[in-house]
Amino acid sequence: MGIIERIKEIEAEMARTQKNKATEYHLGQLKAKIAKLRTQLLEPPKGSSGGGEGFEVTKFGHGRVALIGFPSVGKSTLLTMLTGTHSEAASYEFTTLTCIPGIIHYNDTKIQLLDLPGIIEGASEGKGRGRQVIAVAKSSDLVLMVLDASKSEGHRQILTKELEAVGLRLNKRPPQIYFKKKKTGGISFNSTLPLTHVDEKLCYQILHEYKIHNAEVLFREDATVDDLIDVIEGNRKYIKCVYVYNKIDVIGIDDVDKLARQPNSVVISCNLKLNLDRLLSKMWEEMGLVRVYTKPQGQQPDFSDPVVLSADRGGCTVEDFCNHIHRSLLKDVKYVLVWGTSARHYPQHCGLAQSLQDEDVVQIVKKKEKEEGGRGRFKSHSTAPARISDREKKAPLKT
Numbered sequence: 189m190g191i192i193e194r195i196k197e198i199e200a201e202m203a204r205t206q207k208n209k210a211t212e213y214h215l216g217q218l219k220a221k222i223a224k225l226r227t228q229l230l231e232p233p234k235g236s237s238g239g240g241e242g243f244e245v246t247k248f249g250h251g252r253v254a255l256i257g258f259p260s261v262g263k264s265t266l267l268t269m270l271t272g273t274h275s276e277a278a279s280y281e282f283t284t285l286t287c288i289p290g291i292i293h294y295n296d297t298k299i300q301l302l303d304l305p306g307i308i309e310g311a312s313e314g315k316g317r318g319r320q321v322i323a324v325a326k327s328s329d330l331v332l333m334v335l336d337a338s339k340s341e342g343h344r345q346i347l348t349k350e351l352e353a354v355g356l357r358l359n360k361r362p363p364q365i366y367f368k369k370k371k372t373g374g375i376s377f378n379s380t381l382p383l384t385h386v387d388e389k390l391c392y393q394i395l396h397e398y399k400i401h402n403a404e405v406l407f408r409e410d411a412t413v414d415d416l417i418d419v420i421e422g423n424r425k426y427i428k429c430v431y432v433y434n435k436i437d438v439i440g441i442d443d444v445d446k447l448a449r450q451p452n453s454v455v456i457s458c459n460l461k462l463n464l465d466r467l468l469s470k471m472w473e474e475m476g477l478v479r480v481y482t483k484p485q486g487q488q489p490d491f492s493d494p495v496v497l498s499a500d501r502g503g504c505t506v507e508d509f510c511n512h513i514h515r516s517l518l519k520d521v522k523y524v525l526v527w528g529t530s531a532r533h534y535p536q537h538c539g540l541a542q543s544l545q546d547e548d549v550v551q552i553v554k555k556k557e558k559e560e561g562g563r564g565r566f567k568s569h570s571t572a573p574a575r576i577s578d579r580e581k582k583a584p585l586k587t
């Protein structure tokens with residue numbers, strides 16, 4: 189029997205099993221069995237390179253965003269509108285067959301947007317080009333789930349399920365469970381609060397299913413058995429997702445209003461160019477990019493050429509900033525001066541651990557180098573943290 193058939197069989201058994209206290213342990217065990225099989229399913233077949241032809245696109249820019257959705261929801265139309273790169277759009281399904289990259293220029297950063305073939309129910313099991321598409325989604329920093337506003341609301345759930353089946357977790361953070369395999373000592377099970385979903389016996393049973401007999405487990409939240417399995421599997425990918433309802437030109441205003449109120453959702457129409465600005469600003473917000481402007485001593489910062497950092501990828505402390513400029517820079521840094529929202533006063537002397545925020549201005553003071561006199565406008569020691577305003581960007585920063 190193939191892996192997919194075995195998954196189907198266990199799923200059928202779970203559906204047959206009534207949920208109650210007595211079956212709880214058995215159901216937990218079945219969940220773990222399915223998770224193990226799904227992980228097996230993800231392993232690339234022997235002898236293959238893993239990727240898929242037409243799907244190996246080099247990362248480019250400050251972040252990567254993938255367009256995921258059913259066929260003909262308007263993904264290619266959207267890519268063409270946002271990036272200017274042409275991607276064939278047509279009224280028939282599966283117009284797009286490979287991964288097509290474009291670049292969005294936004295807030296002086298470059299964001300790679302990827303158009304992909306439509307996926308269908310069963311994609312996680314290899315239907316259509318589902319597996320390649322999902323692999324690209326996993327390599328992204330943000331997923332835009334494109335939905336047809338005129339179609340069933342159920343599509344959002346079906347797609348979410350497909351993505352979850354291959355270990356993607358949308359708009360979730362990793363469960364607060366500490367888990368460490370040991371060589372000896374048996375299993376130690378603890379929690380920092382009362383648990384309502386998982387008890388010691390269930391945890392032992394799940395670990396047993398994974399043939400783990402020595403480990404330390406500490407629940408720091410009231411997590412579920414699915415959370416525990418995610419932590420044991422350890423291969424889950426937590427990605428932000430914005431739900432994009434396209435084609436609002438063909439539905440009534442009441443329905444548009446309802447969709448727009450869903451969490452993490454933006455309603456648009458490519459045909460009428462409606463609300464694309466809102467989509468871009470939502471995308472920007474979710475990516476959490478941090479632009480930092482370098483101010484050479486005695487000169488103006490170049491406000492068109494930021495160093496772009498991210499808390500999720502690589503971090504955004506002063507140290508990360510220095511490493512970004514040059515690996516060897518760090519050893520020469522005495523301290524840095526920071527202007528912007530992360531500074532308590534202007535300018536603030538900061539160490540390497542200081543976190544930077546979007547639109548901060550940083551001057552690096554090297555060892556043996558004299559710091560700037562601080563005569564300029566930013567020396568004004570204002571106590572309220574403030575964002576470098578557009579006006580200030582245009583005005584000369586005399587120092």
Ligand SMILES: Nc1nc2c(ncn2[C@@H]2O[C@H](COP(=O)(O)OP(=O)(O)OP(=O)(O)O)[C@@H](O)[C@H]2O)c(=O)[nH]1
Pocket residue numbers: 257258259260261262263264265266276277278279280281282283284285304305306307434435436437438456457458459460
């Ligand atoms: N009414 C309406 N139609 C749209 C809109 N955006 C795209 N379409 C149409 O929807 C159809 C499918 O568009 P595509 O961009 O090819 O969709 P896709 O998601 O890339 O499709 P596949 O590549 O086949 O998965 C085309 O006929 C588009 O003209 C919109 O905002 N409103």
Ligand SMILES: [K+]
Pocket residue numbers: 259260261277278279280281282283284
């Ligand atoms: K299409």
Ligand SMILES: [Mg+2]
Pocket residue numbers: 263264265276277283284303304305306
């Ligand atoms: Mg397409």
